[in-house]
Amino acid sequence: MSIDKEESVKKLFTAESAKVDTNKGDAYYDELYASCQKRIEELRELEPLNNRMDFMESVEEQGLERRDFLKWASATTAMLMLPASFTPLVAEAAVLMNRVPVIWVELSDCAGNSEALLRSDGPQIDEIVLDIISLEFHETLQAASGHQAEKQMDEAMEHFKGKYLLFVEGAVPLGLNGQYGTIGAKGETFVDHLHRAAKGAAAVVAVGSCATFGGIPAAAPNPTDAVGVMDVIKGKPIINIPACPANPSNMVGVILHFVLTGTIPELDSLLRPKFAFGYRIHDNCERRAHFDAGEYVEEWGDEGAKNNFCLYKVGCKGPMTFNNCSIIRYNEGVNWPIGVGRGCIGCSEPDFWDKYAYERPMANANIKAPTGGVEKTVDEFGLGLLTAAGIGIGIHAAASAIAGKKEDEGEA
Amino acid sequence: MSSKAGYKQVKRMTPAMRIIHWVNVVSMIVAVATGLYIAAPYYQTLMAEDAVDKYVMAWNRWGHFIVAIIFDVTSIIVAYLFFFSRFEKPWKKVIPTGKNIKEFGQVVVNLLTLNRTKNFDSTHSDSFNSVYFLIFHLLLFWMLFTGLQMYVHGLGSGISSIGAWWPAMLHLVTDWTLPVSSWFIGSTATGTNIMDVRISHHITMWLIIVWVVFHIYYQVWRTIFWKEGDIAIVVGGSKFVKEDKEA
Numbered sequence: 166m167s168i169d170k171e172e173s174v175k176k177l178f179t180a181e182s183a184k185v186d187t188n189k190g191d192a193y194y195d196e197l198y199a200s201c202q203k204r205i206e207e208l209r210e211l212e213p214l215n216n217r218m219d220f221m222e223s224v225e226e227q228g229l230e231r232r233d234f235l236k237w238a239s240a241t242t243a244m245l246m247l248p249a250s251f252t253p254l255v256a257e258a259a260v261l262m263n264r265v266p267v268i269w270v271e272l273s274d275c276a277g278n279s280e281a282l283l284r285s286d287g288p289q290i291d292e293i294v295l296d297i298i299s300l301e302f303h304e305t306l307q308a309a310s311g312h313q314a315e316k317q318m319d320e321a322m323e324h325f326k327g328k329y330l331l332f333v334e335g336a337v338p339l340g341l342n343g344q345y346g347t348i349g350a351k352g353e354t355f356v357d358h359l360h361r362a363a364k365g366a367a368a369v370v371a372v373g374s375c376a377t378f379g380g381i382p383a384a385a386p387n388p389t390d391a392v393g394v395m396d397v398i399k400g401k402p403i404i405n406i407p408a409c410p411a412n413p414s415n416m417v418g419v420i421l422h423f424v425l426t427g428t429i430p431e432l433d434s435l436l437r438p439k440f441a442f443g444y445r446i447h448d449n450c451e452r453r454a455h456f457d458a459g460e461y462v463e464e465w466g467d468e469g470a471k472n473n474f475c476l477y478k479v480g481c482k483g484p485m486t487f488n489n490c491s492i493i494r495y496n497e498g499v500n501w502p503i504g505v506g507r508g509c510i511g512c513s514e515p516d517f518w519d520k521y522a523y524e525r526p527m528a529n530a531n532i533k534a535p536t537g538g539v540e541k542t543v544d545e546f547g548l549g550l551l552t553a554a555g556i557g558i559g560i561h562a563a564a565s566a567i568a569g570k571k572e573d574e575g576e577a
Numbered sequence: 578m579s580s581k582a583g584y585k586q587v588k589r590m591t592p593a594m595r596i597i598h599w600v601n602v603v604s605m606i607v608a609v610a611t612g613l614y615i616a617a618p619y620y621q622t623l624m625a626e627d628a629v630d631k632y633v634m635a636w637n638r639w640g641h642f643i644v645a646i647i648f649d650v651t652s653i654i655v656a657y658l659f660f661f662s663r664f665e666k667p668w669k670k671v672i673p674t675g676k677n678i679k680e681f682g683q684v685v686v687n688l689l690t691l692n693r694t695k696n697f698d699s700t701h702s703d704s705f706n707s708v709y710f711l712i713f714h715l716l717l718f719w720m721l722f723t724g725l726q727m728y729v730h731g732l733g734s735g736i737s738s739i740g741a742w743w744p745a746m747l748h749l750v751t752d753w754t755l756p757v758s759s760w761f762i763g764s765t766a767t768g769t770n771i772m773d774v775r776i777s778h779h780i781t782m783w784l785i786i787v788w789v790v791f792h793i794y795y796q797v798w799r800t801i802f803w804k805e806g807d808i809a810i811v812v813g814g815s816k817f818v819k820e821d822k823e824a
Binding site for chain 2: 186434435443444445448456457458459460461463477478482485511514515516520521
């Protein structure tokens, strides 16, 4: 853990692993319903921001029906762990998404999370919802560049101060004073960029494994000292939506929750929304029966693979990974990694590249170079051995000198 | 039982202690065999049978958890006896008093010099063995907490066959192993990680196996070198010492 000592001691005895309370009682939900209704009425009064797309028009333009939208609304209500009576409110909140300004910044990463919501097999409701949000600034998608882009960002931050949601994609490199990553015409470092963008945000949403826990940039040996957003930004509500890439459904879920209630959803100890990361993949996996039966795919393409056997022996990390992809899957329920016949690589867990993403059973992980790297070992071993020899020579020389003196004295 | 002339019989383990010892031995063998299978299934099942008839992983997990629970309960009994046994008071032997440190050192010297010097009383449980057994039980407690931490995620619904109090209690008493394990294992990123709990559970198994190897070696060594029948303690409950040694 690369957090400072005081905080690690504090965390030691206050850790809470995922524990989900799915039924909080009628009184709680009645109160929540009333407050959500009030908030939606307030939002309806507001004018749409820059994005003037009409939600229902967009849905129809994409060849979907109102019925598809309502199906989506009830599924999303269930995903957010709200009672079915909230479905009309969720539907209405989706239509009002263009009242909430979003600024999206991109740091050390592959833009995979942006890709995830742009490149689906066809426009689904989740993607349309993300089209509708008032995306005021998105480095990868916008037409502006250089000074123009920076001006646009400054204006957006000034205009929506305290109101916008900041989405961050990518890890924050801290090495060399942050010089491993710079952006914009002024060559601002990623870490300064993030601090500036987070200052006026209502909440910060870290999207993808790099932004949440450092992800692949932070994998051993982490040459750029990359960390996640929560290690850099303090004193702001932070929501982590890990996974590689983050599931657009969960991004929509967080925005919807914010639109609907004005608050961030309930989080676990890693700041992940419990509605999405409260369950273990293994417990909702379609191949679980084969796990219990001891029926495993022994190698790719064997008879077991053809029979959809459990992927545990080819390295599936479902038993250690918390995410809802075994329930909601990707691309609006089309499929997911285990469904297509390859194991889970635990992409929503911290350190996933080092500790989860190998295609071997957990105990046979052997992913690192021998003894942690050939040159590293040789250098450290050599220096250690040389030091030991030096000390030995020193002791021998001193002892010889003393012995020699004694001998001289004896002879004399 | 009559003693050989010149030798005196000394009672060292009560029947309860011996039963716990052998229950632990069996539990440990089963726990290691099933635990290794859970970590990386090392044998295959026949393909022709239906999944429901095999249930191989489920039986391995069943066995692992049953012996774990037995182990946990004997550990609680041992922890109780550590302080409150009327037979002996092991905790008095592990506190670092001058006498204990001296005895500890003498036992180590005895082992390193292959019994050429023996300046301590081998009639009773010595300070070295008491510390060594304490280390074993600390390792066991770590296994207990890390194991139950991984186990409780199988009860994700928050309910169990014996009530909701059980998973709630398991979270309460084992969630701290998450940051402690991440702290032990180290991480390039921030965040506590259940994989670290698993890794440390697995490493601790090897530490316990190493512990057992030395334990067996040392008890056999004592029997051969001391000629006081130490190995019989764990079967009959007593050993024999020369009369003149009885101080």
